[in-house]
Structures are given as C-alpha cells and as structure tokens.
Amino acid sequence: MTSKKDFKQQMVPEWEKEYMDYEGLKKILKEMKSSKQTTHNRSLQHRLRLERAFRGLPLQGSNHQREGDIEDQVIEVKTLEQEGSKQLYKTDFHKLHEEGGEAEARFFQKLDEELNKVNAFYKDQVEAVNHEFNLLSKQLEALVALRVKVKSPDTELKQILSSPEETAGQNHQPKDSMIGTEVDPVQQTNRNIHHEEQAEAHNNYNRRDPLEILEHVKVDNSLQSPMSTFKKAFTDSSDNELSFSKEELRKIEEQLRLVFVEFYQKLLHLKDYSFMNLSEFSKIMKTYEKRTSRAASTAYMKVVDNSYLGSSDEVNFLLEKVESTFIRNFTHSNHKKGRKLLRQKTKTEKHSITFFTGFFSGCFVALLVATILRITSQQFIKKKKGTFYMENIFPLYRAGTELDYREIFLLTSGHAVVVLLCFLINLQIEMNSRSQQYKTVTELVPLILVLLVLLIIFCPLNIIYRSSRFFFIRCLFRCICAPFLTVRFADFFLADQLTSQFQAFKSVELYICYYGLGEESRRQKKCHSRGIYNVQYFIVGIIPYWFRLAQCMRQFYEEGDMNRAFNSLNYLSTITAMVFRTAFELKKGSSWKVLALVTSAIAVLQNTYWDIVKDWGLLQRRSKNPCLRDKLILPRRSVYLIAMVVDIALRISWMQLVFEMDWSPLHKVAIITVTSCLEIVxxxxxxxxxxxxxxxxxxGNYRAFKSVPHPFSYYDDKEDKDD
Structure with a gap:
C-alpha cells in the first residue's frame, strides 16, 4: 500500500480533484463514535461468528453467504444506468438502525459519490485517448507514405504490406486488467471484439496506396518554423504542399516522435490513475472493516473491480500498441532504445550544482561589499573624475527548457560574480594613479564581458545547457516576429520579462556610442549631443513593450478576445509614458515633466490593475477568500495581500525617475540601477x-500534458484543399 505522502507525489496535479477523496472518507470513519454499546455489539457479533463456525453455518461475508439472507448482508450495491452509457452506483446500508449506523450510511454515500466521480472521469479520459490514438494513426500513415515517396519505395512498401499480419497477431492478444481482478465474461468478450475491430481497421488502413494517401495530406508546420509563416504570407497556398525532401521528412519524423512520447506519457498517467484509485478504495474498505468489524469489503470491492475503472483494459492495449508502433517506426525495431525514449527517467540531482551555487553566492556578496566600500572610500563620487566614471563606465556593467531553479540560480550567481569582479578590477585601476598606463586596456573590459556572454549564448557546442540556450534564442526570435506568428505561453512570458529590462535595452545604445563612436577615448558624456543617437535612444527603450503590444494584437486577431485588446492598451500607454519620460530626460522643462508624470501615472494604474486582477486572478467578486480568488495554493492568505501591496509600491517607485529626487549621497546612475533592481524584484x-x-x-481544465501539434493536416477533396 502506498503511503499518503507517496500518493500525493504520484498524483497528476491537474487531476487532483478527480482522485478518490481518501482523506474525506477517513474523516467520516473517525467521526464514528465508539461506546460501550458498540463494543458489546462487536463482542456479541464475534461470539455469533464463532458459533456459526462450529455449527457449520456460512460465515458473514464469505463466498457461501446466501444472497437472500438480509440479516447477514451489510450492504447492497445497486447499479443505475445514466445517459451516455455511464453507470452510477448506489449502496443501501442495511445496519442503519444500529448505533453509529447513520455515520456508516454517510460513509457509503460518500464512497458511492467518489466511485461515480472517478469512474466517469476515467471513462472520459479513455475515450479522449482513443480518439487521439486514431488521429495519431492517420499521422503515422502519412509519415510512412512520405517515407515511401522520399526514400526507397520498394523496400518500404513491402514493410507496409507485411505489417498488418504482424500487428494483427499482437492485437488479438489483449491482456487482462493490470490489477488481475475477476472480470465479467461478457465485458471481456466485448473488449476482445473491440480490439479485433481496431486491428481490422488498422489492417485495411495500411493496405491503402501510399501515393493515394499523400494526395489528401499537407504539412502543417506554422507553429514549428517562424519562416514558414512569412513564406505562407507572401506566397500562394500551394507552397504548403509536401516537398518530398529528406530535410522535411526529418523534421516531420522528429515532430511526430515528440507527439508519440507525450501521448505515451499520458497513457502511463492514466494507468497510474486507475491503479492508485483502486488501491485507495481497497485501503479505505479495509480501514472500515477494522473500525466496524463489518464484512463489507469483499462485496463493495467486487463492484469496484467490475466497474469501468477496474475492468477496462483500453489503456493497457493502447500502451502496448503505441510502444510497438513507436519501436517499429522510430527506432528501427530497437526495443531497448524505443523503451528508453518512451519511458523518460527522472532527472538526477547533481551536488556540484549546489556547491558552486553556494560558492558563487558567497563570492557575489563579498565582491558587492568590496565594491561599495571601494566606491565610498576617499569620496570618489564627489570628485569630478568619479562623476565622469559613474556616468560613462558604471552603466556599461548593467546587466525549456530543462533548467531547474538551482541551475538558474547557478548561472545568475556566476554571471554576477564575473560582472562584479570585472567592475572592481576596473575601478581599482581607475583609482590607482600608478596604473594609468593600463587605462586604455581596461576600457575594453565591459565590451569583452558582453561579447563573452553573447558568445556563450550562441555557442553551437553542447556546453552550458545548449538546449536551453537555443530554446531562449527561438523564443526571442518569435518575440521579434510577434505580429506574424501564433503566440505561445513561452513567447509572451519571455516578452514580459524583457519589459522589466528596459534599462538594459538602453544600455545597448550606450555601448554603440561609447565604443562605436570613440567616446571611450574622451571620457565625456557626448552621446546625447548626437541627433541620431537620441532618436535611437527613443526607439530602443520601447522595443520590449512593442513585443508585448504586437503579441496582444496577434492574440486578439486570432481569438477575438477583448481582454487581449485591453491588454494591448496597457502596453500602448506604457510606450507613451516611456516616450515622454525619455523626452523629459533629454530636453528637461516643466511641460515635458508634467506630460511624463501624467502618462506615467496612467500607465502605473492600468498595469497595476492588470497585474493583480488579470495576471494574478485576485480581487475576484463573490470569492470565498475576500479580495482574493477561490483557489489558493499558499496556505496563508496574508501572503497574497502583502504581494499586492508590494506590487503597487514597486510600480510607484518606477515613477521616481520622473521626479528626479536628490538622494544624496547616491549618484543618479546608482539610483537608476537601484530602481531597475527593484523592478526585477x-x-x-x-x-x-x-x-x-x-x-x-x-x-480547472485538466490540462496536464504538453500539447505537441501534429505535422500533417488532412482534407477530403479538392474543394477542402483550396479552402
């Protein structure tokens, strides 16, 4: 039996409400009162059982129990038919008149509700995966036909024609339920017939001419390749037809392989769902027998085992079918390799990551303290030399997919250590009069640091989490092409992160001016004296907000959801505020300041409302948690209230730059850096x-698995193709 902790860990989180409520049933059992009378009844019942045993009478709950003997029956489970061929179960408790009988009747009522809930959910999910398997079969048929066309038709065609006999032999041998329980012969016969029908359909399906199949297929790859969207927009629809190239075949095989792996994982979760719930029903009935000394477990578990949850063998059949199909079509019948790809292992933790994370964190704290002490010593900032340094050098140091939080923290802490170390070395040389001869070399340290980061990001070698780096590059490219591509969660989530990095975007312009125009040799803040620089200064600052604006417009175009349009207005107001704030920063003047304040205030109000109400889902009306939402994950509601207050305060701090308050002895650049750090927080x-x-x-929508788009689209006739 699995423990409570193991049961929680094995749950699919998105299905949590659809599992059997073991704790609720156990709570009812605890409410059953134990008194002297119930103890006496149990002793009497025990004596009666012994007397029956000596007299040769059948024991209560045994296989020899007469069905008509109502006095010996504790429960009677009735099966009720419902619309959609779904069965409902209702238990009649026969010991209601005894002490504690009401609580026991309530227990069985709750037990029936849980069985009906679990049974209905499982049946719906099985029907869904059966439908999905049929779609996958058509996708695989098109893939095999494409292989015939692209590679060697004679060899592949023989394999296609020989596969039905192989698969038919497998399909005619469905296994019993994984629990090994007794199954109704009629139900077993129906399942065998269903399997035979599926096998026959599959055989007929594979006998079709591959070239005939490809006449009704086109490639649907707009979600996979951003360039395909541009190609589709500027060419006619015929360009979306199969090109019969090996490169296209390779991409389709890779995509369909991912679809099969995700589908197999879904089937494994369904199998675990059935097993876990059956185990919990058995466990709760044994607990009931232990507390009440009533033999009702056998009768009720017989009903559970014969229900759809306990008797259906569809998931096991699909698991075998998917595994054999995957191994034959994607691993060249290599069973070991195929099972390894399908049955993904849990990622093992590495202690080295934890060690280096702690090491870099300690170095970061030490370097940060050393940097602050070095800047504040000898009143460096109050000197003219220090002012030039802070305005020119200091800003140059601003800074899937399988990475977990420890690895992310390792990368950020390591990057922070490198940045602070370079900055501290640069500062030491700047303040030391004996090292002025190396000043020209040290001017290039920030540029070298940036180039190093870019080199790591785009490095093609399989080092430093290559898959995650390339995933980031793809998402960034999709952000740039936002108006032309369907927006995924990863795309707009990355774009939201970039909106908090607007100061870093402005630093890009500073690098171009400082190194590209030779400003490092003069140590003067002359970039803003150049007209083209100021124009680009406006544009670069609003780029991240444009990404989100374009994404919202694309989502509104595809979905027609007015919330997308309203969200786009938030980013439009932010862009307006950024334009006026930049104008005030460059030109000064009271009129620009008023415009910057007004537009910034409007942007803060709109974005704060959207953060709390839309993005966080809080401040919901008629919620059982006042000012919050019905479902909360954190146990303390005060955390959500504090988060809302902090969000408002940090949003307002964004306006501090407009007021230009004098926070002596902090320098203006340092204030900008602190404000940017608060925005990151x-x-x-x-x-x-x-x-x-x-x-x-x-x-709420039971979306527990990653949705991988299918590579092929089917159409039935010429008219559908033209559409």
Whole structure:
C-alpha cells in the first residue's frame, strides 16, 4: 500500500480533484463514535461468528453467504444506468438502525459519490485517448507514405504490406486488467471484439496506396518554423504542399516522435490513475472493516473491480500498441532504445550544482561589499573624475527548457560574480594613479564581458545547457516576429520579462556610442549631443513593450478576445509614458515633466490593475477568500495581500525617475540601477503569482500534458484543399 505522502507525489496535479477523496472518507470513519454499546455489539457479533463456525453455518461475508439472507448482508450495491452509457452506483446500508449506523450510511454515500466521480472521469479520459490514438494513426500513415515517396519505395512498401499480419497477431492478444481482478465474461468478450475491430481497421488502413494517401495530406508546420509563416504570407497556398525532401521528412519524423512520447506519457498517467484509485478504495474498505468489524469489503470491492475503472483494459492495449508502433517506426525495431525514449527517467540531482551555487553566492556578496566600500572610500563620487566614471563606465556593467531553479540560480550567481569582479578590477585601476598606463586596456573590459556572454549564448557546442540556450534564442526570435506568428505561453512570458529590462535595452545604445563612436577615448558624456543617437535612444527603450503590444494584437486577431485588446492598451500607454519620460530626460522643462508624470501615472494604474486582477486572478467578486480568488495554493492568505501591496509600491517607485529626487549621497546612475533592481524584484514576484494562476487555470481544465501539434493536416477533396 502506498503511503499518503507517496500518493500525493504520484498524483497528476491537474487531476487532483478527480482522485478518490481518501482523506474525506477517513474523516467520516473517525467521526464514528465508539461506546460501550458498540463494543458489546462487536463482542456479541464475534461470539455469533464463532458459533456459526462450529455449527457449520456460512460465515458473514464469505463466498457461501446466501444472497437472500438480509440479516447477514451489510450492504447492497445497486447499479443505475445514466445517459451516455455511464453507470452510477448506489449502496443501501442495511445496519442503519444500529448505533453509529447513520455515520456508516454517510460513509457509503460518500464512497458511492467518489466511485461515480472517478469512474466517469476515467471513462472520459479513455475515450479522449482513443480518439487521439486514431488521429495519431492517420499521422503515422502519412509519415510512412512520405517515407515511401522520399526514400526507397520498394523496400518500404513491402514493410507496409507485411505489417498488418504482424500487428494483427499482437492485437488479438489483449491482456487482462493490470490489477488481475475477476472480470465479467461478457465485458471481456466485448473488449476482445473491440480490439479485433481496431486491428481490422488498422489492417485495411495500411493496405491503402501510399501515393493515394499523400494526395489528401499537407504539412502543417506554422507553429514549428517562424519562416514558414512569412513564406505562407507572401506566397500562394500551394507552397504548403509536401516537398518530398529528406530535410522535411526529418523534421516531420522528429515532430511526430515528440507527439508519440507525450501521448505515451499520458497513457502511463492514466494507468497510474486507475491503479492508485483502486488501491485507495481497497485501503479505505479495509480501514472500515477494522473500525466496524463489518464484512463489507469483499462485496463493495467486487463492484469496484467490475466497474469501468477496474475492468477496462483500453489503456493497457493502447500502451502496448503505441510502444510497438513507436519501436517499429522510430527506432528501427530497437526495443531497448524505443523503451528508453518512451519511458523518460527522472532527472538526477547533481551536488556540484549546489556547491558552486553556494560558492558563487558567497563570492557575489563579498565582491558587492568590496565594491561599495571601494566606491565610498576617499569620496570618489564627489570628485569630478568619479562623476565622469559613474556616468560613462558604471552603466556599461548593467546587466525549456530543462533548467531547474538551482541551475538558474547557478548561472545568475556566476554571471554576477564575473560582472562584479570585472567592475572592481576596473575601478581599482581607475583609482590607482600608478596604473594609468593600463587605462586604455581596461576600457575594453565591459565590451569583452558582453561579447563573452553573447558568445556563450550562441555557442553551437553542447556546453552550458545548449538546449536551453537555443530554446531562449527561438523564443526571442518569435518575440521579434510577434505580429506574424501564433503566440505561445513561452513567447509572451519571455516578452514580459524583457519589459522589466528596459534599462538594459538602453544600455545597448550606450555601448554603440561609447565604443562605436570613440567616446571611450574622451571620457565625456557626448552621446546625447548626437541627433541620431537620441532618436535611437527613443526607439530602443520601447522595443520590449512593442513585443508585448504586437503579441496582444496577434492574440486578439486570432481569438477575438477583448481582454487581449485591453491588454494591448496597457502596453500602448506604457510606450507613451516611456516616450515622454525619455523626452523629459533629454530636453528637461516643466511641460515635458508634467506630460511624463501624467502618462506615467496612467500607465502605473492600468498595469497595476492588470497585474493583480488579470495576471494574478485576485480581487475576484463573490470569492470565498475576500479580495482574493477561490483557489489558493499558499496556505496563508496574508501572503497574497502583502504581494499586492508590494506590487503597487514597486510600480510607484518606477515613477521616481520622473521626479528626479536628490538622494544624496547616491549618484543618479546608482539610483537608476537601484530602481531597475527593484523592478526585477517586482517581476520576480509577478512571475510567481502569474504562474500560480496559469497552473490553476490548467487544473480547472485538466490540462496536464504538453500539447505537441501534429505535422500533417488532412482534407477530403479538392474543394477542402483550396479552402
């Protein structure tokens, strides 16, 4: 038996409400009162059982129990038919008149509700995976036909014609339920007939001419390749037809392989769902017998085992079918390799990551303290030399997919250590009069640091989490092409992170001016004296907000959801505020300041409302948690209230730059850096509650698996093709 902790860990989180409520049933059992009378009844019942045993009478709950003997029956489970061929179970408790009988009747009522709930959910999910398997079969048929066309038709065609006999032999041998329980012969016969029908359909399906199949197929790859969207927009629809190239075949095989792996994982979760619930029903009935000394477990578990949850063998059949199909078509009948790809192992933790994370964190703290002490010593900032340094050099140091939080923290802490170390070396040389001869070399340190980071990001070698780096590059490219591509969660989530990095975007312009125009040799802040620089200064600052604006417009175009349009207005107001703030920063003047304040205030109000109400899903009306939402993950509601207050405060701090308050002895550049860091903190808080809300929305819709698009689209006739 699995423990409570193991049961929780093995649950599919998005299906949490659809599992059997073991704790609720156990709570009812605890409410059953034990008194002297119940103890006396149990002793009397025990004596009666012994007397029956000595007299040769059948024991209560044994296989020899007469069905008509109502006095010996504890429960009677009735099966009720419902619409859609779904069965409902209702238990009549025959010991209601005894002490504690009402609580026991309530227990069986709750037990029936849980069985009906689990049974209905499992049946719906099995029907869904059966439908999905039929779609996958058609996708695989098109893939095999494409292989015939692209590679060697004679060899492949023989394999296609020989596969039905092989698969038919497998399909005629369905296994019994994984629990090994007794199954109704009629139900077993129906399942065998169903398997035979599926096998016959599959055989007829494979006998079709591959070339005939390809006449009704086109490639649907707009979600996989951004360039395909541009190609589709500027060419006619015929360009979306199969090109019969090996490169296209390779991409389709890779995509369909991912579809099969995700589908197999879904089937494994369904199998675990059935097994876990059957185990919990058995466990709760044994607990009931132990507390009440009533023999009702056998009778009820017989009903559970014969229900759809306990008797259906569809998932096992599909698992065998998917595994054999995958191994034959994607691993060249290599069973070991195929099972390894399908049965993904849990990622093992590496202690080296934890060690280096702690090491870099300690170095970062030490370097940060040393940097602050070095800057504040000898009143460096108050000197003219220090002012030039802070305005020119200091800003140059601003800074899937399988990475977990420890690895992300390792990368960020390591990057922070390198940045601070370079900055501290540069500062030491600047303040030391004896090292002025190396000043020209040290001017290039920030540029070398940036080039090093870019080199690592685009490095094609399989080092430093290559898959995650390339995933980031793809998402970034999709952000740039936002108006032309379907927006995925990863795309707009990355774009939201970039909106909190607007100061880093402005630093890009500073690098271009400082190194490209030779400003490093003069140590003067002359970039803003150049007209073209100021124009680009406006544009670069609004780029991340444009990404999100374009994504919202694309989503509104595809979905027609007015919330997308309203969200786009938020980013439009932010872009307006950024333009006026930049104008005030460059031109000064009271009129520009008023415009910057007004537009910034409007942007803050709109974005704060959207953060809390839309992105976090809080401040919901008629919620059982006042000012929050019905479903909360964190146990303390005060955390959500504090987060809302902090979000408002940090949003307002964004306006501090407009007021240009004098926070002596801090330099203006240092204030900008602190404000940017606070924005990163706010974005981190936003990320947590935004992901929580997204997760709860997935739970509400039972979306527990990654949706991988199919590579092929089918049409029936010429008219559908033209459409």
């Amino acid at each position: 706010r974005r981190g808080i936003w990320n947590f509650f935004r992901l929580e809300n997204e997760y709860l929305n997935n739970v």
